[in-house]
Amino acid sequence: MARSTGAGLPRWLAKSPRMSHAELEPGYTRESSGLFVRNGLSEPPGGFDARTIRVLANMQERHFWYRGRTKLLLDVVSRLLDTHFKGRSVEVIDFGAGAGGFIRSLTRELPGRFSTLAIADASRAAIEEVHTLGLLPDGVTRFQVDLLDLGFDSRWDLVFALDVLEHVPDDDSAFCQIAAALRPGGLFVMTAPALNSLWTSNDQMAGHFRRYARKDLARRASTAHLELLDARYFMFILAPALWLSRKLARAPKSDVEIRAHLERTHRVPPAPLNSALAWLFELETPLGRRLEFPWGTSVLGVFRKP
Structure with missing residues (x-):
């Protein structure tokens, strides 16, 4: 895949928002490649490596789970841009962005709505691979970063952490760091696995420390001095089948087996099955505007900084 130079790219890539390279980010050093690195950062173990990024990049826009989550998020964000931000252009960062799939979706589906788009991750290998593969729209x-030491002070209008905070041991501190990064009136949108009653060996293999109930989001909001605007479960229709398939699966024992299992979970199902599952998952977005799902395998939270 060609690098994102802007030449010969689809219009949604070529016209993406830009941040001036002369702009300084306090607490960060800008390297020659354009990467901003948190001063004094000590990279934690784990995180996505280059191989995992390639797997994710190959499947994110096709896999039914990502398609369903993205449809929900785009619906939520579109409404927030119109109602909360009143149509003005906003500065956005996605923490734990992985292969950058959600930022690509924002750029493609909501063009011209953002003055700045940024991705952030703890893994240098992940960020460099995303750049090397040309996966990012021009100007992102x-x-x-370190989620426990972000160093941003009222910097961003809209922050995302999508299926990230369940991987952080001290998520209270991460919530507080994200709150500090928001401008007054700014919004934080998160998704995470829902309900500890749905815990399986898959959570342990994926490096999860917890799953969240809606009441957990309310407590985190209070700790970080944020206002919880919305907390809803999703992945409701397919939840029984997904939970049962994970509950019945034999738990891998060796590191090799665990790696193979995680790679299998990121494979796109056969086309007819994948399309049917995507249709069912995407159906939740219009239904969710009228109904409150009592539970689901995932939860979404929207927080506001006063």
Whole structure:
């Protein structure tokens, strides 16, 4: 895949928002590649490596689970841009962005709504692989960060952490760091696995420390001095089948087996099955505007900084 130079790219890529390379980010050093690195950062173990990023990049826009989650998020964000931000252009960062799939979706589906788009991750290998593969729209800024020491002070209008915080041991501190990064009136949108009653060996293999109930989001909001605007479960229709398939699966024992299992979970199902599952999952977005699902395998939270 060609690098994202802007030449010969689809219009939604070529016209993406830009951040001036002369702009300084306090607490960060800008490297020659354009990557902003948190000063004094000590990269934690784990995180996505280059191989995993390639797997994710190959399947994110096709896999039914990502398609369903993205449809929900785009619906939520579109409404927030119109009602909360009143149509003005906003500065956005996606923490734990992985292969950058959600930022690509924002750029493609909501063009011209963002003055700045940025991705951030703790893994340098992940960020560099995303850049090397040319996966980012032109002008997207890259940060290597520590969620427990972000160093941003009222910097962003809209922050995302999508299926990230369940991987953080001290998520209270991460919530507080994200709150500090928001401008007054700014919004934080998160998704995470829902309900500890749905815990399986798959959570342990994926490096999860917890699953969240809606009441957990309310408590985190209070700790970080944020206002919880919305907390809803999703992945409701397919939840029984997904939970049962994971519950009945034999738990891998060796590191090799665990790696193979995680790679299998990121494979796109056969086309007819994948399309049917995507249709069912995407159906939740219009239904969710009228109904409150009592539970689901995932939860979405929207927080506001006063």
